[in-house]
Amino acid sequence: MGFRDRVSTVLPTLIASGMGGAVRRLVPLKRRPRVTVVIPCYNYGRYLGPCVASALDGQDGVDVDVIIIDDKSTDDSLATAREIADERNNVRVYAHPYNLGGIATYNDGLTLADGDYVVLLSADDLLTPGSLSRAAMVMEMAPNVGLVYGTSRVFHDQLPLSRPGHGHWIHWPGRDWLRIRCQSGYNVVASPEVMMRTKLLRKIGLYRADLPHAGDFEMWLRAATVTDVGFLIGADQAFYRQHDTNMHKTTFQGGTHQGVLVDLKQRWLAFEAALGTGEHASVLHSQLLTTARATIARHAIQYSSYAYARGSLDFPFPAYEELALRARPDIGKTYGGRGLAWRKRLGMARGLPLHPLWAPSALALRITEVLRRVRRFGAGV
Incomplete structure (x- = not known):
């Protein structure tokens, strides 16, 4: 391990060692796992093209397929999605006949996911280059880890530079991750930076309709009751877009x-x-x-x-x-x-x-x- 790597893992190692986690080094992929990226969309046609491109381009080492679920948008979202699907053979589009809301749209898309691993990506957010392969490396080397995340960089109009990390991750036993969450009380995972095993998703079930604001948090907690958790040290896994129509501003x-x-x-x-x-x-x-x-x-x-x-x-x-x-x-x-x-x-x-x-x-x-x-x-x- 070089000097830069040692410095970058000092703090994570100190935190992890005192709280039940263990720092490990990423191992290159030995096969090409398949990742399904589910993109729910409602009136985000202006963001859809870059969103899909972030999931398909610059994601070396994995095979990616994209599922776009349009929730009866009133803008050009559905037309844009179909144009993208016509140009890319690994993009599927499904359209709701009626507006069903966010949770139902997420669940419909996740039900259709059939890759080894699955990522839920809002149409106004973006994945960072290499994020899917980094998360897949953790999944491939640690079969008992079912959920992997890094950090998400917040942006408005101009994309910041993303940090790829230095090739290390923390293995958190599910019980310890849960304990820390209960002691802290906060959700530490936004959503676009998460990858889950599709088998785990089938085991624990989908999003709860009665938790529109904390459905993500409940999902992560529920997952940690039956699986371990991985955190990619210093790696930006997604870009989270902040704008005036974010749901947490308009609805909550x-x-x-x-x-x-x-x-x-x-x-x-x-x-x-x-x-x-x-x-x-x-x-x-x-x-x-x-x-x-x-x-x-x-x-x-x-x-x-x-x-x-x-x-x-x-x-x-x-x-x-x-x-x-x-x-x-x-x-x-x-x-x-x-x-x-x-x-x-x-x-x-x-x-x-x-x-x-x-x-x-x-x-x-x-x-x-x-x-x-x-x-x-x-x-x-």
């Missing part, structure tokens, strides 16, 4: 207090669905679910406490506190619950950007967030 009020509340509720429901029902409701998963509930309650209290420290009069305090109590009825007896009660008694500071008494705890929360992001991008957790 992303970036607002209400949007954060919706996200908290949906993450909680994702934990409940993946760990608390059916065949997945084991003793271990019951313990993990208790941890996840406490984590969601802690997050709700932290958001409320931070809003008090900042003097945010428009913050929906009752809704956040109600969520915390539902997730953990004894939240008032915890350190965070007592801290929020103390803040309420003293009241907000008027005319100040931050209450001076709460500055240390607000700073500690910010530092925690920074460290969480470092861990996410360094080791995928």
Whole structure:
């Protein structure tokens, strides 16, 4: 291992070794596995051409077929998709007779996937060069890994340069990956950067219609109950496009207090669905679910406490506190619950950007967030 490789894996190795993961080196593919890329599309005809090209071009070492599912678009999406299919023999197009929504469109496409591995790619996102072969390398060398991801680079109009990584990945046992998710409470996988084994998808089932905002998160949690997880160190696997019509902005009020509340509720429901029902409701998963509930309650209290420290009069305090109590009825007896009660008694500071008494705890929360992001991008957790 060269000096650059050693440096690039120091932080991931330290994180992984302390949390149950193991750093491994990628091994070149010995065969050409087939990957199905499913592209759901609704009124994204302007993005469809580059999206399909990113899945088919620059993906050496694997055989790729693309399935485009048009959800009764009202723009030129279907015509564009058919033009692409006429030009490329490894592209199939299916059109819904009625608009069925995102979840149904995802599931229809995934049902048709017949490659060794499958990737779900929104029509407004892109895969990075070599991403499919990198993920396939992990799958081929580790049969007990059923889900592989890296990072996704956010962009608006101009594509950033993608990082291919330095040929290393982290093998996370499913139970450890689940434990870390329950302790953190956050989803660390956007979606376009994920590859799954098609056999695993058939085993665990498709997206849940009752989780429109956290369906991806619940899928990853459900997968980790029966398989191990791989993370490609330092590798950008996809480009995630941000624009004014992103669903998380238009439907789920992303970036607002209400949007954060919706996200908290949906993450909680994702934990409940993946760990608390059916065949997945084991003793271990019951313990993990208790941890996840406490984590969601802690997050709700932290958001409320931070809003008090900042003097945010428009913050929906009752809704956040109600969520915390539902997730953990004894939240008032915890350190965070007592801290929020103390803040309420003293009241907000008027005319100040931050209450001076709460500055240390607000700073500690910010530092925690920074460290969480470092861990996410360094080791995928």
